[in-house]
Amino acid sequence: MLLAFDSTQQALRAEMLLEYADIEIDIRPTPKEITAGCALSIEFPGADLAQVQEIVESENVEIRGIYFKKEDGYGTIVEN
Incomplete structure (x- = not known):
């Protein structure tokens, strides 16, 4: 699963909150298939979706969206 953002500030804030909640995360570049205002x-893990949404x-x-990888790109x- 992938969280995309419109601002770097929100991405860094989410990183801190998710790490504090002991959710295993990786920071990565936003895929070109997802239009977002932030490059991060x-x-x-998909198993943590409900907790991440909460x-x-x-x-x-403030997020752009939550996406999942599929064969031909990303689904919303x-x-x-």
Whole structure:
């Protein structure tokens, strides 16, 4: 799963919150298939989707969307 952002500030804030919640994450460049205002995205295990969504909502983290990898690019789970 992939979290994309419109600002670097929100990406770094989400990184801190997710690490604090002990969710295993990787910071990576935003794929070109996903149009976002920030070059950083956060990759996380699909098993943690519900917890990630809860943190994003409760902490008012501004995201571009949550995406999943599919054969021909990325599909959307949540898009703002």
